[in-house]
Amino acid sequence: MICMGRKRGEDGRRQPCQARARVMWEGRWYCGVHDPERVATRDATREADYQRKREQAQRVYQAEQDARAIVEAVAAAPTQVALMGTKCRLIGNEWGELAEQVVAVLKEAKA
Ligand SMILES: [Zn+2]
Numbered sequence: 001m002i003c004m005g006r007k008r009g010e011d012g013r014r015q016p017c018q019a020r021a022r023v024m025w026e027g028r029w030y031c032g033v034h035d036p037e038r039v040a041t042r043d044a045t046r047e048a049d050y051q052r053k054r055e056q057a058q059r060v061y062q063a064e065q066d067a068r069a070i071v072e073a074v075a076a077a078p079t080q081v082a083l084m085g086t087k088c089r090l091i092g093n094e095w096g097e098l099a100e101q102v103v104a105v106l107k108e109a110k111a
Pocket of ligand 1: 003004005006017018019030031032033034
Protein backbone atom coordinates (compact mmCIF):
# COMPACT_ATOMS: atom_id res chain seq x y z
CA MET A 1 0.00 0.00 0.00
CA ILE A 2 1.12 3.54 -0.65
CA CYS A 3 0.53 6.66 1.45
CA MET A 4 -2.63 8.67 0.71
CA GLY A 5 -1.01 11.78 2.18
CA ARG A 6 0.17 14.71 0.14
CA LYS A 7 3.51 16.43 0.13
CA ARG A 8 5.02 19.51 -1.42
CA GLY A 9 6.96 18.77 -4.56
CA GLU A 10 10.15 20.43 -5.77
CA ASP A 11 8.04 22.92 -7.75
CA GLY A 12 6.21 23.86 -4.52
CA ARG A 13 2.94 22.26 -5.59
CA ARG A 14 1.25 19.58 -3.57
CA GLN A 15 1.44 16.09 -4.92
CA PRO A 16 0.73 12.56 -3.70
CA CYS A 17 3.26 11.31 -1.12
CA GLN A 18 3.40 7.73 -2.48
CA ALA A 19 5.75 6.50 0.24
CA ARG A 20 5.18 2.99 1.59
CA ALA A 21 2.19 3.08 3.97
CA ARG A 22 2.55 1.90 7.56
CA VAL A 23 -0.76 2.72 9.24
CA MET A 24 -4.41 2.65 8.27
CA TRP A 25 -6.69 5.45 9.41
CA GLU A 26 -10.41 5.43 8.62
CA GLY A 27 -9.89 3.12 5.70
CA ARG A 28 -6.97 5.01 4.19
CA TRP A 29 -3.28 4.21 4.34
CA TYR A 30 -0.53 6.56 5.42
CA CYS A 31 3.23 6.56 5.83
CA GLY A 32 4.96 7.47 9.11
CA VAL A 33 5.17 11.13 8.13
CA HIS A 34 1.50 11.44 7.18
CA ASP A 35 0.08 9.22 9.93
CA PRO A 36 -2.90 11.43 11.00
CA GLU A 37 -2.19 10.85 14.70
CA ARG A 38 1.42 11.96 14.31
CA VAL A 39 0.36 14.90 12.13
CA ALA A 40 -2.07 15.98 14.87
CA THR A 41 0.61 15.64 17.56
CA ARG A 42 3.07 17.61 15.44
CA ASP A 43 0.51 20.36 14.78
CA ALA A 44 -0.38 20.58 18.49
CA THR A 45 3.30 20.80 19.46
CA ARG A 46 3.91 23.47 16.85
CA GLU A 47 0.86 25.43 18.00
CA ALA A 48 1.93 25.23 21.67
CA ASP A 49 5.43 26.33 20.73
CA TYR A 50 4.05 29.26 18.74
CA GLN A 51 1.81 30.31 21.63
CA ARG A 52 4.70 30.07 24.11
CA LYS A 53 6.93 32.24 21.92
CA ARG A 54 4.13 34.72 21.33
CA GLU A 55 3.47 35.06 25.07
CA GLN A 56 7.19 35.49 25.77
CA ALA A 57 7.45 38.20 23.10
CA GLN A 58 4.38 39.87 24.63
CA ARG A 59 6.01 39.86 28.09
CA VAL A 60 9.23 41.35 26.70
CA TYR A 61 7.27 44.02 24.84
CA GLN A 62 5.26 44.87 27.97
CA ALA A 63 8.43 45.10 30.09
CA GLU A 64 9.95 47.49 27.52
CA GLN A 65 6.79 49.60 27.52
CA ASP A 66 6.81 49.72 31.33
CA ALA A 67 10.48 50.69 31.42
CA ARG A 68 9.91 53.40 28.83
CA ALA A 69 6.94 54.77 30.79
CA ILE A 70 9.07 54.91 33.96
CA VAL A 71 11.94 56.67 32.17
CA GLU A 72 9.52 59.20 30.66
CA ALA A 73 7.83 59.81 34.01
CA VAL A 74 11.17 60.32 35.74
CA ALA A 75 12.45 62.60 32.96
CA ALA A 76 9.25 64.66 33.18
CA ALA A 77 9.58 65.16 36.93
CA PRO A 78 13.24 64.94 38.02
CA THR A 79 12.68 67.27 40.96
CA GLN A 80 9.94 65.08 42.39
CA VAL A 81 12.11 61.99 41.90
CA ALA A 82 15.00 63.73 43.67
CA LEU A 83 12.65 64.69 46.50
CA MET A 84 11.33 61.15 46.70
CA GLY A 85 14.91 59.87 46.82
CA THR A 86 15.70 62.17 49.73
CA LYS A 87 12.56 61.08 51.57
CA CYS A 88 13.36 57.41 50.99
CA ARG A 89 16.88 57.95 52.29
CA LEU A 90 15.57 59.73 55.36
CA ILE A 91 13.41 56.74 56.27
CA GLY A 92 16.22 54.33 55.41
CA ASN A 93 14.57 52.94 52.30
CA GLU A 94 16.91 51.44 49.70
CA TRP A 95 14.96 53.11 46.88
CA GLY A 96 16.45 56.43 47.88
CA GLU A 97 19.84 55.52 46.50
CA LEU A 98 18.30 54.28 43.27
CA ALA A 99 16.28 57.47 42.82
CA GLU A 100 19.41 59.58 43.36
CA GLN A 101 21.28 57.52 40.79
CA VAL A 102 18.45 58.01 38.30
CA VAL A 103 18.54 61.77 38.83
CA ALA A 104 22.33 61.80 38.43
CA VAL A 105 22.03 59.90 35.15
CA LEU A 106 19.37 62.32 33.91
CA LYS A 107 21.53 65.33 34.82
CA GLU A 108 24.45 63.72 32.98
CA ALA A 109 22.27 63.06 29.94
CA LYS A 110 21.14 66.70 29.84
CA ALA A 111 24.69 68.05 30.18
ZN1 LIG B 1 3.18 9.99 3.27
